[in-house]
Amino acid sequence: xxxxTLLKAENLSIGYGGIxxxxxxxxxxxxxxxxxxLGENGSGKTTLMKTLLGLIPPIDGKISFEGGLKKYGIGxxxxxxxxxxxxxxxxxxxxxxxxxxxxxxxxxxKEKKKRALYNMQRLKIDNIKNHSYKELSGxxxxxxxxxxxxxxxxxxxxxxxxxxxxxxxxxxELYEIVDxxxxxxxxIIMISHDMSAAVKYAKSILHIxxxxxxxxxxxxxKAFLETxxxxxxxx
Amino acid sequence: xxxxxDTLAYYFTFPFVRNALIVGVLVSLxxxxxxxxxxxxxxxFIGDGLSHxxxxxxxxxxxxxxxxNMLLILPVTIICSIALMQRQRNKQVQGDAKIAMLSxxxxxxxxxxxxxxxxxxxxxxxxxxxxxxxxTSILTLSQNExxxxxxxxxxxxxxxxxxxxxxxxxxxxxxxxASQGINTKAYNVFIATIIATVISLAMNLVGSLLISALLVFxxxxxxxxxxxxxxxxxxSAVFSAVCAAGGIVISILLGTPVGATIVxxxxxxxxxxxxxxxxxGI
Numbered sequence: 001x002x003x004x005t006l007l008k009a010e011n012l013s014i015g016y017g018g019i020x021x022x023x024x025x026x027x028x029x030x031x032x033x034x035x036x037x038l039g040e041n042g043s044g045k046t047t048l049m050k051t052l053l054g055l056i057p058p059i060d061g062k063i064s065f066e067g068g069l070k071k072y073g074i075g076x077x078x079x080x081x082x083x084x085x086x087x088x089x090x091x092x093x094x095x096x097x098x099x100x101x102x103x104x105x106x107x108x109x110k111e112k113k114k115r116a117l118y119n120m121q122r123l124k125i126d127n128i129k130n131h132s133y134k135e136l137s138g139x140x141x142x143x144x145x146x147x148x149x150x151x152x153x154x155x156x157x158x159x160x161x162x163x164x165x166x167x168x169x170x171x172x173e174l175y176e177i178v179d180x181x182x183x184x185x186x187x188i189i190m191i192s193h194d195m196s197a198a199v200k201y202a203k204s205i206l207h208i209x210x211x212x213x214x215x216x217x218x219x220x221x222k223a224f225l226e227t228x229x230x231x232x233x234x235x
Numbered sequence: 236x237x238x239x240x241d242t243l244a245y246y247f248t249f250p251f252v253r254n255a256l257i258v259g260v261l262v263s264l265x266x267x268x269x270x271x272x273x274x275x276x277x278x279x280f281i282g283d284g285l286s287h288x289x290x291x292x293x294x295x296x297x298x299x300x301x302x303x304n305m306l307l308i309l310p311v312t313i314i315c316s317i318a319l320m321q322r323q324r325n326k327q328v329q330g331d332a333k334i335a336m337l338s339x340x341x342x343x344x345x346x347x348x349x350x351x352x353x354x355x356x357x358x359x360x361x362x363x364x365x366x367x368x369x370x371t372s373i374l375t376l377s378q379n380e381x382x383x384x385x386x387x388x389x390x391x392x393x394x395x396x397x398x399x400x401x402x403x404x405x406x407x408x409x410x411x412x413a414s415q416g417i418n419t420k421a422y423n424v425f426i427a428t429i430i431a432t433v434i435s436l437a438m439n440l441v442g443s444l445l446i447s448a449l450l451v452f453x454x455x456x457x458x459x460x461x462x463x464x465x466x467x468x469x470x471s472a473v474f475s476a477v478c479a480a481g482g483i484v485i486s487i488l489l490g491t492p493v494g495a496t497i498v499x500x501x502x503x504x505x506x507x508x509x510x511x512x513x514x515x516g517i
Contacts, residue, residue: 054414076414081408084407084408088458088464089403089407093463093464097411098415100412100415100417108400131462132462149411152411
């Protein structure tokens with residue numbers, strides 16, 4: 001079997017200022033994978049994501065990028081901040097900021113514009129590209145930020161609870177979009193506490209917690225939940 | 236009307252008046268550009284804190300009898316600016332309280348210094364008033380100060396244009412920018428330095444109490460009528476330059492204090508833009 005691993009975490013300890021939140025995390029992500037990272041609030045999901053992105057250093061252990069994935073080649077969809085919701089910017093300005101590292105130079109060139117337009121068409125927001133970002137609905141804003149992440153991504157997306165604050169219809173739509181992207185070859189890492197979505201869409205699941213974190217395929221995860229019945233509820 | 240034009244023409248025969256106009260417009264323009272970053276990142280109060288630090292530094296410089304006050308004000312303000320931005324990023328507890336303490340602390344220290352060691356031949360309340368409200372100092376700029384202000388303002392504008400896309404990315408979403416490998420820490424230090432520079436320059440123009448107005452009014456006004464980031468940047472720069480020029484001309488005609496008149500015209504401009512925004516339904 002050819003090894004098409006993109007990202008590998010070995011015996012990883014993560015946390016802030018030398019104090020680790022979670023220890024001994026092991027997992028790998030291969031090309032075309034769809035990994036859900038689950039865990040309770042405060043369990044270290046977002047910290048893990050920031051470590052993967054290189055925003056904070058790991059306390060111990062190693063993250064390796066393989067098979068053509070570069071350190072800053074991951075397209076990131078952060079959780080929205082309050083300040084962003086009223087930010088004066090057009091949709092295309094936001095999307096274009098995802099192309100900053102593409103090609104050379106600090107300026108927006110034709111190549112960057114083309115990439116932005118291509119991804120806006122892919123997520124069907126090219127018709128609102130001159131609209132004001134702050135006037136969009138929460139779901140549309142999330143679509144714009146996802147498009148920006150696509151512009152920045154080589155072959156992997158990292159999504160930090162993209163569905164938080166969205167209603168169930170928009171949430172479903174968002175999951176479908178991400179699923180389509182995955183089927184189109186994009187490798188996905190999704191942070192969530194939505195277990196039912198994880199069981200439905202994921203190819204593998206990492207459940208992080210203070211006890212040894214759990215990493216496996218979806219069917220094993222269901223079995224893992226069975227052993228802890230009552231502790232975790234999922235639909 | 237004719238008489239007013241004559242008065243203006245007469246005043247503009249003096250080089251110091253022309254200097255004041257050029258420096259005033261350029262510095263206001265720079266303040267507006269950086270104000271965009273501060274306001275949108277919810278850091279406007281840092282501008283206020285820094286202006287009070289600059290007041291303290293100005294007091295020390297005056298007491299020490301430095302030939303060029305900028306030599307002291309600039310480095311002190313830059314150091315405080317970097318420290319404050321860093322603190323804000325780390326979101327330490329009571330970060331805003333620390334800014335408040337630093338701000339009023341340097342204000343008090345500055346006033347004590349002015350009182351205890353009054354500059355030779357000066358009067359205390361006059362000097363303090365000048366430093367706080369900038370009353371006439373812009374008209375008494377030395378040729379060196381004019382050049383310094385000119386060069387720094389132009390440098391700030393150029394830097395802003397070159398790094399425009401990175402400034403947008405940092406302002407809109409610092410974390411995403413960092414995830415793309417942009418050295419956000421270095422850029423924050425860089426931006427803090429430029430902000431401190433502009434605030435030090437603006438001390439001469441409107442005095443330390445009124446600097447925040449130059450940072451905040453143009454941006455907030457532009458946001459009333461513009462939807463895009465680029466629109467807000469351009470609009471606030473033009474707004475600020477026009478208000479500065481208008482304020483200086485009016486102050487000459489009516490004999491009002493320069494700084495306060497500029498700020499008053501900013502406030503009127505804001506009211507106007509709010510009205511336009513409301514009518515346009517934005």
